[in-house]
Amino acid sequence: MNPQLRSKYEVVIGIECHVQLATKTKLFCSCGNDARDAEPNTLVCEVCMGMPGALPVLNKHAVELALRLGIALNAEYKLPYHMKFDRKNYFYPDSPKGYQITQFDEPVVPNGFIEFPVDGKMTRIGITRAHLEGDAGKLTHPEGANYSLVDLNRAETPLVEIVSEPDMRSAAEAKAYAQELYNIVRYAAVSDANLYYGNMRFDVNVSVRPVGQAEFGTRSETKNLNSFKAIERAVEYEVRRQIVLVEGGDKVKQETRGWNDDKLETYSMRSKEDADEYRYFPEPDLPPIIVTKAMVTAAAAELSLLPADLRKQLATAKLPAAESEVLVADPVAAGIWHQVALENPAEARFALNWLIGDRIKLEETKQQPLAQSQITSLPLALVGSMVREGKLSSSNAKILLEHLWGDDTGANEVAAKLGLIQQSDEGELGKIIDSVLLEQAKIVDDYKSGNERAFGALVGAAMKASKGQGNPQLFTKLLKQKLS
Ligand SMILES: [Zn+2]
Structure with a gap:
């Protein structure tokens, strides 16, 4: 028209x-x-x-x-x-x-x-x-x-x-x-x-x-x-x-x-x-x-969460409105997020990202809705805190939550069993870097003569030497110290 x-x-x-x-x-x-x-x-x-x-x-x-x-x-x-x-x-x-x-x-x-x-x-x-x-x-x-x-x-x-x-x-x-x-x-x-x-x-x-x-x-x-x-x-x-x-x-x-x-x-x-x-x-x-x-009091007591309350909580946590609306439209995920944000506000962002992202793919591969999984606010917040503390890489967090989907064993135990825990001990990582610097002398020379890309190759070699468990941010920091 x-x-x-x-x-x-x-x-x-x-x-x-x-x-x-x-x-x-x-x-x-x-x-x-x-x-x-x-x-x-x-x-x-x-x-x-x-x-x-x-x-x-x-x-x-x-x-x-x-x-x-x-x-x-x-x-x-x-x-x-x-x-x-x-x-x-x-x-x-x-x-x-x-x-x-x-x-x-x-x-x-x-x-x-x-x-x-x-x-x-x-x-x-x-x-x-x-x-x-x-x-x-x-x-x-x-x-x-x-x-x-x-x-x-x-x-x-x-x-x-x-x-x-x-x-x-x-x-x-x-x-x-x-x-x-x-x-x-x-x-x-x-x-x-x-x-x-x-x-x-x-x-x-x-x-x-x-x-x-x-x-x-x-x-x-x-x-x-x-x-x-x-x-x-x-x-x-x-x-x-x-x-x-x-x-x-x-x-x-x-x-x-x-x-x-x-x-x-x-x-x-x-x-x-x-x-x-x-x-x-x-x-x-x-x-x-x-x-x-x-009668009204009894009826009100049955209402634990409403979309309007959740929007306020999401805004207080300073989470983006568009992503928040995806969560609001999903009462089961919203209920889990609401609990995380109440009990572990530091993990609210991690929980939101997982609930509106990887979790939807997981429901498809597991052929099971979130409500029937073992994922509640507790394991989700725990995994979030492990990422924040550098114990877990984001890709390993995804793998860990996939395992926790149908398993109510603690997140720490499952992560240790699967070898997902990230090595963040500076002393241990420093030793790995020392040996990488010795073994990759040619790449070190490349870097020193101005090839910036050689730095990435050294981080990669350190990751490989740690069997993927080293904290990449720490490797980067230690490498910079040792090469300067
Ligand atoms: Zn009848």
């Missing part, structure tokens, strides 16, 4: 994100919550099949996880806090009750915000609310058949829907917001957060308005995006489509759209129903819940 035309418009984006909570059972019954490998309609009972007269019983753990997420989203709880459930009435074949149990005006997360960097600049996006609700079942439409199949395994799986303020102004911000929610959900450990299995799904509301206009343009909602790239592309596509419509004198229709990942375009699904058609009313089968100080 012509950049001049594009710059006449401001983009307004809000995002709704469904997060499937990692509970053992569903939201209102004791059926299993993990339907991934289950045969259709095997994880069902009277309650989640919507049988008349069956009564829901609220899953306590779902409330605890939702509260924990609320605190991670900086929700401001005025305690005691009152929350309740409501019925959202609509008919759809994958929802046999004829209504959904959700939260209308007193949600589990009243408001909040998150902060994260976009192109190196901190950006704050408001969270309007987040509510608990049961998921719908799943419909499949066999090709060529004149019927559809219903699978209720997913019905009443606990979801939290996080609704943002319409605070985002670019596709890059929308993508970064979704990535930060993904970070927070994983740090807070409230969901398996598997995007492929739809544990997190994003609906993106996009509108455009002429720069300077106060009221919002009409928005479209693109549903069920489950990759960050798709969010970015769908926003860019919608912005172009809507500007072309407005410029051509047409109106943007308020509608629900889908995303075609092959054609890289959105398509119209249905015009949007108004909220008041749902005839919300308080759920008569579930009592309201008073969120107490004890």
